[in-house]
Amino acid sequence: KQEVTQIPAALSVPEGENLVLNCSFTDSAIYNLQWFRQDPGKGLTSLLLIQSSQREQTSGRLNASLDKSSGRSTLYIAASQPGDSATYLCAVEDSNYQLIWGAGTKLIIKP
Amino acid sequence: EAQVTQNPRYLITVTGKKLTVTCSQNMNHEYMSWYRQDPGLGLRQIYYSMNVEVTDKGDVPEGYKVSRKEKRNFPLILESPSPNQTSLYFCASRLSWASGITDTQYFGPGTRLTVL
Numbered sequence: 001k002q003e004v005t006q007i008p009a010a011l012s013v014p015e016g017e018n019l020v021l022n023c024s025f026t027d028s029a030i031y032n033l034q035w036f037r038q039d040p041g042k043g044l045t046s047l048l049l050i051q052s053s054q055r056e057q058t059s060g061r062l063n064a065s066l067d068k069s070s071g072r073s074t075l076y077i078a079a080s081q082p083g084d085s086a087t088y089l090c091a092v093e094d095s096n097y098q099l100i101w102g103a104g105t106k107l108i109i110k111p
Numbered sequence: 112e113a114q115v116t117q118n119p120r121y122l123i124t125v126t127g128k129k130l131t132v133t134c135s136q137n138m139n140h141e142y143m144s145w146y147r148q149d150p151g152l153g154l155r156q157i158y159y160s161m162n163v164e165v166t167d168k169g170d171v172p173e174g175y176k177v178s179r180k181e182k183r184n185f186p187l188i189l190e191s192p193s194p195n196q197t198s199l200y201f202c203a204s205r206l207s208w209a210s211g212i213t214d215t216q217y218f219g220p221g222t223r224l225t226v227l
Contacts, residue, residue: 004153031212043115043201046215089153097211098169101153 002027002094006102014110015082021075021105023090028068031093035064035075038087038104080109113138117202117219124192125227132187132222134202141207143185144169144216145177147198154201160185161208192226199223
């Protein structure tokens with residue numbers, strides 16, 4: 001059964017730093033891997049979707065990589081800002097077209 | 112504006128009192144689903160629907176019911192709520208079941224339910 005793990009569970013860094021969030025999964029039979037952002041009271045927002053045949057995706061200051069063979073993905077945030085403070089969730093689309101989720105990393109950017 | 116709406120956003124109720132959480136999307140999506148989110152756990156799927164009148168159980172369906180009589184609406188029904196159903200609930204939709212290969216899901220703002 002697919003399991004998704006995110007480490008660390010929480011992270012606090014000063015503004016301006018570059019940072020990396022990690023996601024690992026146990027079964028490489030996935031259609032894609034997705035990163036979401038969760039803000040309190042605002043639901044989930046999709047950030048990046050990496051298809052299984054791709055290695056990375058970029059959007060602005062965000063870059064997500066996928067290594068399917070090792071079951072790992074990273075979300076790189078460049079030049080962090082206080083507005084980046086949120087919980088970041090990783091999810092994989094499995095072979096049944098269902099999303100399997102990690103528990104998230106709560107990120108705090110200190111001004 | 113393309114969106115998924117949920118109502119109510121917050122609800123406090125008592126054990127055994129039937130309740131319905133509504134979900135509606137305006138994107139003409141075929142696929143809709145319900146998730147619950149609990150501290151320290153990833154989102155877990157309760158039920159999903161591939162199209163009108165087609166629903167199926169997710170990972171944690173016990174104690175919940177759904178219906179899909181119209182494409183835009185997918186209500187979640189708790190016929191006899193219990194304290195272990197206290198959670199944050201999300202409704203989501205996407206174009207179709209198989210579009211998940213390249214298409215993400217769009218989420219509602221969440222419903223925080225407390226069952227006393």
